[in-house]
Structure formats: structure tokens, C-alpha cells
Amino acid sequence: MMLQTVRGRLTAWYSAVLAATLLLLGLGAWAGLRTSIRDTVDGELRARLRGMNEFFENQAKHPDGESLADELREQAGLTPAGAPLRIADPAGQWLYESIATKGWGTFDPTPGIRTIAAGGEVYRVLTARALPGTLQLGAPLGAFNKVLEDFTWTALLASPILLLLAGMGGYWLSGRALAPVDAITRAARDIGAHDLSLRLPVRGTRDELDRLSDTLNGMFIRLDSAFRRITNFTADASHELRTPVAVIRTTAELARSKPRTAAEYESALDAILAESERTSSLIDDLLLLARADAPGSGLEFEVMDLAEAIRDACQEARVLATARGISLALEPPPRLEIRADRQALHRLLLALLDNAVKYTPPAGVVHVSLSKPSGEVQIAVRDTGVGITPGDLPHIFERFYRASKARRREGHHGGAGLGLSIAQWIARQHGGSITAESEPGSGSRFVVHLPFYSGEVQNPGA
Numbered sequence: 288m289m290l291q292t293v294r295g296r297l298t299a300w301y302s303a304v305l306a307a308t309l310l311l312l313g314l315g316a317w318a319g320l321r322t323s324i325r326d327t328v329d330g331e332l333r334a335r336l337r338g339m340n341e342f343f344e345n346q347a348k349h350p351d352g353e354s355l356a357d358e359l360r361e362q363a364g365l366t367p368a369g370a371p372l373r374i375a376d377p378a379g380q381w382l383y384e385s386i387a388t389k390g391w392g393t394f395d396p397t398p399g400i401r402t403i404a405a406g407g408e409v410y411r412v413l414t415a416r417a418l419p420g421t422l423q424l425g426a427p428l429g430a431f432n433k434v435l436e437d438f439t440w441t442a443l444l445a446s447p448i449l450l451l452l453a454g455m456g457g458y459w460l461s462g463r464a465l466a467p468v469d470a471i472t473r474a475a476r477d478i479g480a481h482d483l484s485l486r487l488p489v490r491g492t493r494d495e496l497d498r499l500s501d502t503l504n505g506m507f508i509r510l511d512s513a514f515r516r517i518t519n520f521t522a523d524a525s526h527e528l529r530t531p532v533a534v535i536r537t538t539a540e541l542a543r544s545k546p547r548t549a550a551e552y553e554s555a556l557d558a559i560l561a562e563s564e565r566t567s568s569l570i571d572d573l574l575l576l577a578r579a580d581a582p583g584s585g586l587e588f589e590v591m592d593l594a595e596a597i598r599d600a601c602q603e604a605r606v607l608a609t610a611r612g613i614s615l616a617l618e619p620p621p622r623l624e625i626r627a628d629r630q631a632l633h634r635l636l637l638a639l640l641d642n643a644v645k646y647t648p649p650a651g652v653v654h655v656s657l658s659k660p661s662g663e664v665q666i667a668v669r670d671t672g673v674g675i676t677p678g679d680l681p682h683i684f685e686r687f688y689r690a691s692k693a694r695r696r697e698g699h700h701g702g703a704g705l706g707l708s709i710a711q712w713i714a715r716q717h718g719g720s721i722t723a724e725s726e727p728g729s730g731s732r733f734v735v736h737l738p739f740y741s742g743e744v745q746n747p748g749a
């Protein structure tokens with residue numbers, strides 16, 4: 288149906304408005320014309336009445352013996368086609384009737400102007416008192432009514448043609464105006480189906496349609512980057528999962544390839560177990576990051592003692608540190624309340640401590656401190672490790688990013704490059720951030736900045 292398209296509806300509305308305008312205009316013009324004709328005719332009748340009155344006065348002043356009827360006949364003969372006129376004496380007897388008044392019928396002596404139909408003609412009739420009695424003057428309206436009728440017919444015939452032409456013009460115009468919308472629709476369809484990196488053409492006219500294209504392009508850019516992130520994430524995640532699964536598989540295959548001693552089986556199973564644990568925690572990380580992309584953090588905030596959380600994390604990290612011959616120094620932190628998700632905060636602290644221990648050679652020192660400069664809480668984790676090159680430093684918080692040096696020693700450290708990106712996400716969810724500075728060869732310093740909790744409930748996750 289035509290009305291299903293904007294173009295069709297625009298044309299229909301346009302035609303309806305035009306039809307209403309034409310109707311109003313036609314009726315108005317018709318009424319105006321009629322009134323104007325009446326006014327002209329009535330004015331003429333009044334002028335004639337004045338003439339007649341002058342004539343009667345002259346007659347009364349200088350009677351010349353002729354009968355009034357004769358005089359009137361003479362007068363009437365002077366006007367073209369014998370103007371309709373009749374006069375009655377006070378008793379109601381006709382003193383004079385011109386031929387044109389034949390068929391006017393009985394006499395209504397009420398003064399005024401009326402329209403009467405008589406003998407196939409319509410007259411405007413003026414009735415008035417005059418010297419000899421009552422006088423009636425008439426003017427035929429036929430010619431004028433013909434003008435009105437012609438006007439009506441012209442308007443009735445012309446309107447549909449005008450409407451049709453205007454409707455066609457409107458249809459063409461709205462088609463022209465909407466053509467770019469169609470073009471945008473087609474282009475948008477191609478982008479969705481084929482390639483998110485394509486963009487809609489912007490014509491540079493700065494009009495509504497350009498703004499539409501701009502808005503849609505902005506949306507495509509966001510979609511494209513979200514899509515790329517997901518694709519990259521999936522590819523990186525699969526890649527990271529491949530290695531441990533391959534290790535598990537080859538260890539198992541090797542153990543099964545020939546009969547082994549119990550001790551050999553045990554060590555193979557231990558290797559498989561260790562690798563499975565690593566895989567599990569990697570999957571946990573991946574799940575957390577996948578959830579991080581979805582709206583709503585899923586974190587549960589509570590008021591808790593940060594000092595205690597740091598002590599707990601250090602205790603856990605100390606096991607690994609001691610095993611590697613690294614000392615972990617913790618400045619006795621004061622009790623300090625913050626609003627945080629207990630588990631997430633633990634995870635953040637462990638990620639930093641774990642890195643500090645991982646990237647510090649034996650006999651090194653990892654130092655943890657807590658401070659409270661203006662408006663925020665800072666947890667600093669300092670190590671005397673290998674450090675991070677200036678080239679790597681801006682990227683270490685990216686997902687799956689591993690500094691090239693670390694990558695080479697993957698076998699030893701085994702990180703997937705997710706720890707810091709998860710830690711940074713957690714810090715941001717708490718309304719804070721993590722910053723890093725490093726001197727390659729002499730150590731790194733990571734600082735967690737968290738908002739100071741003053742007792743009022745804020746919503747850091749929002």
C-alpha cells in the first residue's frame with residue numbers, strides 16, 4: 288500500500304492540506320463575490336431611488352399637466368430595456384407598472400431590499416416610500432448569477448486537476464527528498480552484511496540526513512571496535528588455552544606410550560595436575576574478563592579493612608616469594624576502611640604481588656606500603672626486579688600483553704598477560720586506577736589508587 292511508505296503518507300497529507308485550502312479558498316471567494324455583487328446592485332438601486340425622488344420633487348414644484356404615469360413612461364423609456372419600476376398610491380392602487388415588472392405579483396409594501404424570482408428571472412427589488420405613494424425599483428440579477436455560476440463550475444472543474452498536478456508534484460518532491468534516506472538504508476544494509484569497517488557516505492551538507500549518517504557511522508565504529516575486541520579476545524583466549532591442553536595431552540600420551548614405573552606415572556600425573564590447575568585459573572581469568580565487558584560489574588561492595596586485606600594477600604604471596612628466595616617486606620599498615628569487593632580486591636593485590644615476585648630475581652626484595660595522601664588511598668608494590676622497558680610500559684595493562692622479555696621466559700613464569708588487565712579493571716570498578724613506573728634492570732613500582740572512604744555510601748561501580 289502506498290500509505291505504508293513515508294513518501295506516500297507525505298503526498299497524502301500534502302494533498303489533503305491542499306484540498307482543504309482549495310475548498311476554503313473557493314467558498315471564501317464565492318461568498319465574497321456574491322456579497323460584492325449584492326452591494327453593487329443595491330448601491331445602484333439606491334442611486335436610482337434618489338434620482339426618482341428628485342424627479343417627484345421637481346414634478347410637485349412644477350406640475351405641467353401631464354399625468355404622472357405618462358411622465359414615468361417617458362422617464363422609463365430613457366433607461367435601457369425599460370428598467371423595472373412600479374408605483375402604487377397610498378391606497379395600494381398601481382399608478383404605474385413598467386413592462387419589466389410583469390409577474391412580480393402582489394405588492395409587499397414593507398420598505399427594504401429583497402430578492403424575488405419572477406417570470407424566469409431573479410430580481411433584486413428595493414421598496415421605499417416616495418411622494419406619490421410606495422415605489423418599487425428592481426434590477427435583474429441573471430447576468431450576475433451567471434458569473435457566480437461560471438465561477439463555481441470553473442472552481443469545481445479546476446480543483447481536481449490542480450489537486451492531481453500538485454499531488455504528482457508532491458510525490459516527486461518527497462521522492463527526491465527521501466532518496467538519500469534510501470541510499471543510507473542500502474549502504475547501512477551492505478555494512479551490516481559484509482564489512483563493519485565500511486562507513487556511510489556523508490555529503491557534507493550538514494543537514495538532518497548528514498547528521499543521521501554521522502550518528503550511524505558513530506554506531507558502526509563502536510560496533511566495529513566491539514566486534515574486533517571480541518574476535519581478538521576469542522582468538523587470544525583459544526591460543527592461550529592451546530598450550531596447556533597440548534602439554535596435558537603430550538604428558539599423558541608419553542606416559543601411556545610404554546609401561547612405566549609407579550614413580551614415573553606419579554610424576555606424569557603431577558605434571559598434568561599442575562597444568563590443569565593453571566588452565567583452570569586461566570579459564571577463570573577469561574571468564575572474568577568476558578564478564579567485564581558486559582554491563583554491570585557483578586561486584587559486591589562492602590566496607591572493609593584494607594590493611595587486613597593487604598596482610599592476607601602478602602601472607603599468600605610470601606609462600607611463593609620464600610620459595611624463590613625473595614623477601615617480602617610489609618610496612619605495618621594502619622587500619623583503613625574502604626568500600627570494596629573483598630574477593631576482587633584480593634585478586635588485584637595478588638596479581639601485583641605475584642608479578643613482583645615473578646619478575647624479581649632471587650635475593651631481591653618486594654616492598655608493600657599503604658598511604659593516605661589527600662582524598663585517596665594508595666597501595667604501593669615496589670620490587671627490585673628486571674623492570675619494564677619504556678616501550679612495554681604503556682601496554683602492560685592491555686589484555687594478553689606480555690613484555691617481549693617475559694614472553695621468552697614464558698616457560699618459567701607462564702603468565703597469559705591477563706593479570707594486570709584484570710587488576711586494572713577491578714581498580715576502575717572501585718573508582719580508582721593502577722599506575723606503573725619502572726627502571727629496567729633495577730625494579731618497578733605499581734601504585735593502586737582507590738577513593739578514600741569517608742563513611743558516606745558512594746557507588747564506585749557505577
Ligand code: ADP
Pocket residue numbers: 638642643644646670672673674675683684688689690691693694701702703704705706707708731
Ligand atoms: P603476566 O601474566 O604475563 O604476568 P600481566 O598482565 O600480569 O601478565 O603483566 C603483563 C606484563 O607486564 C608481563 O608480561 C611483564 O612483562 C610486565 N610486568 C608486570 N609486572 C611486572 C613487574 N613487577 N616487573 C617487571 N615486569 C612486569
